[in-house]
Amino acid sequence: MMKKRFNPIKDRSSEIVAFLMSSPDMPKDEELRFKIELSIEEAVENVVQYAYEGGIGWLEAGTKLDDKSLVLTIELRDAGVPFNPLEKDDPDITLSADERPVGGLGIFLCKSMMDSISYRYEDGNNVLVMKKRVVS
Amino acid sequence: MKNNNYMKVTINKQDEKTFVVLDGRIDSTNADQFQQDVAPLMEGDNPDIEFDCTGMTYTSSQGLRVFLLLQKSVVARNGKMMLCNMNPRVKEVFDITGFSNIITIV
Secondary structure, eight states: OEEEEESSOTTOHHHHHHHHHTSTTSOOOHHHHHHHHHHHHHHHHHHHHHTSGGGOSOEEEEEEEOTTTOEEEEEEEEOSSOOOGGGSOOOOTTSOTTTOOSSOOHHHHHHHHSSEEEEEEETTEEEEEEEEEOOO | OOOTTOEEEEEEEETTEEEEEEEEEEOTTTHHHHHHHTGGGGSSSSOEEEEEEEEEEEEOHHHHHHHHHHHHHHHHTTOEEEEESOOHHHHHHHHHTTHHHHSEEO
């Protein structure tokens, strides 16, 4: 289990991602790491870019591994504007290049790469929880 | 020693064709740089662009964003673009997002 509060967070997403990826809870398997890192980067970037005006604010990032079920939990908590990223519609991936809007793929990637992702607003905080079973 | 955010774009023009070697990872720290690096590919008529993605180890949605901008630009100029030798993990990111349907990956 690992947890750290970053404050401020402006321009620090790669540092926050690196902190989480260095957790002893993380699997060694390269393919799993790829999917987890991508999900973390998208979720963290979402907070860094949009949670606070001008990026002045904190983000608490933590990991936890359940030894029995081998389910890895990644939790991100911030006190920014209340925002549930899961309410956004998934992109229409059948559109042509002309029609495809630019952007809006980050959280969709998280949803696709992780086993589950949930959001709650609690005590004035946005809490995003992502889970992935880490057996290769 | 390659650091965590290593990314390199090498562009070579041979006659009518443009070859691009993409090395490293594209993430939130260097996606803007990547966009600047490929800016020359957004110019000219009937572009014919071939990316060698052998050394591309990672892309986040911000890298995908640049590939979509490129593809839109290429289509608008009646050109073609191909991404070659993509590693399976990176390819999955293009598959999941439907980018494999709108960008030629071989």
